[in-house]
Amino acid sequence: MTLIAQLQQCLGADQVLTSPEAQASYLKDWRGRYQGRAQAVVLPTTTQAVADVVRFCMSAGVPIVPQGGNTGLCGGATPDASGKAVVVAMTQLNRIRSIDATNFSITAEAGITLDQLKAAAESVDRLYPLTLGAGHLTTLGGTLATNAGGLQVLRYGMTRDLCLGLEVVLPDGTVWSKLSGLRKDNTGYDLKQLFIGAEGTLGLITAATMKLYPLPAARALIWLNLPDVSSAVDRHALAQTVFAGAQTASELISATTLSLVRQHLPEALLPTAVGAWPEAWALMIEVSAHDADFLQALLCAWQRACATAGVNAGYIATAPDAQAQLWAIRKGLAESQKREGLAIKHDVGLPISRIPQFIDEASAALQKRFPGIRIVAFGHIGDGNLHFNLSYADPVKNAGLIAQSAEANAVVYEVVGRLDGSIAAEHGIGQLKPTWLAQHAPAGSMALMRQLKATLDPQGLMNPGKVLV
Numbered sequence: 414m415t416l417i418a419q420l421q422q423c424l425g426a427d428q429v430l431t432s433p434e435a436q437a438s439y440l441k442d443w444r445g446r447y448q449g450r451a452q453a454v455v456l457p458t459t460t461q462a463v464a465d466v467v468r469f470c471m472s473a474g475v476p477i478v479p480q481g482g483n484t485g486l487c488g489g490a491t492p493d494a495s496g497k498a499v500v501v502a503m504t505q506l507n508r509i510r511s512i513d514a515t516n517f518s519i520t521a522e523a524g525i526t527l528d529q530l531k532a533a534a535e536s537v538d539r540l541y542p543l544t545l546g547a548g549h550l551t552t553l554g555g556t557l558a559t560n561a562g563g564l565q566v567l568r569y570g571m572t573r574d575l576c577l578g579l580e581v582v583l584p585d586g587t588v589w590s591k592l593s594g595l596r597k598d599n600t601g602y603d604l605k606q607l608f609i610g611a612e613g614t615l616g617l618i619t620a621a622t623m624k625l626y627p628l629p630a631a632r633a634l635i636w637l638n639l640p641d642v643s644s645a646v647d648r649h650a651l652a653q654t655v656f657a658g659a660q661t662a663s664e665l666i667s668a669t670t671l672s673l674v675r676q677h678l679p680e681a682l683l684p685t686a687v688g689a690w691p692e693a694w695a696l697m698i699e700v701s702a703h704d705a706d707f708l709q710a711l712l713c714a715w716q717r718a719c720a721t722a723g724v725n726a727g728y729i730a731t732a733p734d735a736q737a738q739l740w741a742i743r744k745g746l747a748e749s750q751k752r753e754g755l756a757i758k759h760d761v762g763l764p765i766s767r768i769p770q771f772i773d774e775a776s777a778a779l780q781k782r783f784p785g786i787r788i789v790a791f792g793h794i795g796d797g798n799l800h801f802n803l804s805y806a807d808p809v810k811n812a813g814l815i816a817q818s819a820e821a822n823a824v825v826y827e828v829v830g831r832l833d834g835s836i837a838a839e840h841g842i843g844q845l846k847p848t849w850l851a852q853h854a855p856a857g858s859m860a861l862m863r864q865l866k867a868t869l870d871p872q873g874l875m876n877p878g879k880v881l882v
Contacts (some may be wrong), residue, residue, distance in 0.1 A: 416473045419498070420455055428505075430454040439500050439602040442491045443484045443547075443683040444751065444758075447844065449492035451478070454500040455835035458621040460522075460580060460588060463501065467617065468586030470499050476874045477501055477614035481555030482526065485545040485760060487560065487843025489612045489879050503554050506619060509533050510592075518577055518594040521693045523554025523618050530623075536600030539625040542569040542661075546744035551615070554618045560610035564743070567795035568661045569626065569703075571607065571839070578622035579605040584870040592622045607865070612841050615869045622873075629701035631708040632661075634736040636683075637698070637727035638691035642769040645696045648724065649765070649794050652698050655718050656711055664743055665768075666834030669694055670791045671742070677752040678745045685736045689729045698727075698741060746791055754811060756804040757818050758788065761829050761840035765797045775828040779803065782824055783814060798838040803823060805836070826853060847882040867870070 414422075420429045430436050431453050439454045441447065452475070457463045476498040480490040492498040507524035508767060514537040523532055527548035534541040545551050546565040556572045557579070569575065578593040591605065608616050635652075639645050641871035642665070649663045668691050674681050675690070700715075711728060719726040722730050730736045731783070750756060763771050772790060779786050787806060792799035803821055805811040814821065824837050826849060836853050837846055851859055857880075866873070867880055 416469055416475060416499075417453055419467065419469045420453060423456060423469070424455055424462055428456040428458070429537065430456070436500075439480060439483065439502055440492065442488050444486060444755070447488040447491040448480075448494070449498070450494055450496035451492045451498050451500045452496055454502055456502050458505045458584065460506070461617050463503075463506070463617055464582045464586045464588055466499070466501055467582050467584065471584065471586060471872060471874060472872070474872065475499055475878050476845055477613075477617070477795040478876055479503060479554070479558070479617050481524065481552030481558070482544070482547070482550035485555065485559060485843060486672065486760070486840045487845040489841050489843030489876070490555070492842070492845075493878055497744075501617060503552060503619070504615075511538075512537055513594055514539055514625070516594045518622055519625055520578075520594075520620065520622040521553055522620045523552060523557070525553050527551045527553065534625050538628050540628045541575075541623060541625055543572060543575060546747050547810070549550060553621060553623070553819050557609050557610050557618050558620055559841035560822070560839070562793065562798060563795065564662050564664065564793065565699075566793060566798070567663055568658065573606065575624045576605060576609060576621055577624060579608060579618055580620035580713070581608050581616040581618050584875050588619075589616070590620075592620060594622050610841070612843065612879050614866060614880050615875060617875075625701065626655075630703055631705040631731075632699065632701045632736060633708055633712055634730045634739050635698040635700070635727045636687055636730065636739055637696040637725065638687075638689070639696055641693060641696045642772050645694055645794060646765060646769060648696055649698070651718055651722060651724075651871060652715070653714050657702050659700050659702055659708075659711055660698065660795070661701045661795065662697065664791070665794040665799075666695045666743065666791040667747070667789065668694065669787060670746055670789045671695065673749040673753050673789065674742055674745050677749040681742045681745050682738065683729070683742070684730065684737075684738055696727075697739065702726050750789060750802065754804065754808065754872045755815050756802045756811075757815065757821050758800075759801040759803075759825050759836075760840040761801060761825070762835035762876050763797045763798050763799060763829070765794065766833070767832045768794065768797065771828055771832055771834065772801075775801065775825050775840075778823065778824045778828065783821065786814070791816065823851060829853075842880045844878050847878070847880060850880070851882060
């Protein structure tokens with residue numbers, strides 16, 4: 414029996430896509446940078462079905478490419494052009510298995526979207542804090558596979574920090590399950606950490622138990638127009654001192670980045686009370702509290718601290734509509750850049766204190782090598798994660814720049830390395846950065862990763878070409 418026949422017998426013919434038309438949306442990444450081919454796209458609905466697919470593929474020597482919402486930015490869920498792989502789309506494995514409101518935990522399958530997971534938590538007056546702009550498409554499994562960060566890492570941590578337990582189909586088709594809701598468990602190695610951030614190269618995550626938090630009763634969002642990045646770093650430090658654990662986000666956005674939002678998303682408007690769009694940089698600070706009175710006390714403390722420091726306290730939005738208006742701008746950054754066209758994207762991590770130096774030095778080096786280059790910079794200043802994207806407004810010049818991606822990357826990553834940063838903060842490695850990872854990983858790291866890969870996936874069929882080269 415052929416592999417396709419085995420898959421159809423196991424899953425049903427309608428869950429095995431073989432025609433180019435049916436497969437099309439699964440073979441191209443969200444940015445439009447990578448286009449692959451596959452002999453089949455399968456849509457399993459249970460963990461056992463995933464395990465069966467893995468066993469069939471391993472027996473046939475066929476590569477497996479797992480895919481969630483296909484919103485990744487590094488090509489990690491896109492097959493190569495050989496047409497040999499089977500894409501395992503997890504979107505129909507999308508059930509909530511249990512919610513334990515008292516334990517502040519939720520167990521759900523890998524294909525559930527982030528927005529669905531958040532809604533389920535809110536139905537029991539709880540918060541699942543991971544927040545991404547594409548939450549209506551992004552899946553739980555995808556966020557675990559890439560160790561996604563998002564807008565609230567400052568308070569709640571990365572996806573890794575939110576995970577209590579996993580269920581994983583291993584490369585031999587066996588299922589390892591430890592969907593525990595325990596916060597403390599030192600019974601041997603913490604095996605779930607092997608699979609978080611591994612991008613499906615060590616196994617396929619099929620379900621997870623995640624942490625929940627109390628649902629904040631009151632929020633405020635502060636918008637500041639600032640002259641430079643150093644001012645933003647200083648204002649963030651002041652906010653940390655005043656708000657401490659109540660600060661949930663701190664977002665830096667350049668005026669150049671906002672100009673693309675204004676061009677491509679005209680419906681994204683600043684509240685009238687903010688005044689003019691920033692000429693240089695904007696900083697967004699979110700504060701959450703358990704009640705409105707406590708939040709008001711924090712905001713008064715912020716205004717006093719700013720007055721003492723001789724700086725503007727910014728526009729403070731306490732009404733939900735005004736906050737939503739501001740967040741629509743921030744969450745529209747990726748979409749506005751997608752509409753503008755291809756760019757060379759960087760997702761770097763830096764010590765917060767060195768972000769101004771990085772922007773100054775990387776910008777100067779890039780302008781010297783690529784005169785007139787447009788730098789679209791924004792990110793999560795509260796956790797040191799900066800998105801530093803490069804393009805030209807002119808399509809012809811931009812095509813030339815894209816062809817020189819390796820040279821532009823080398824300029825950026827040289828500065829990142831010199832400032833003790835990371836070339837991959839939250840988007841993963843995928844097929845975009847394996848070569849750069851090999852160059853920038855700490856001594857001994859690549860050998861250890863290859864040993865682990867060879868032990869768990871000796872055939873090298875789990876998402877080949879991603880993370881390791």
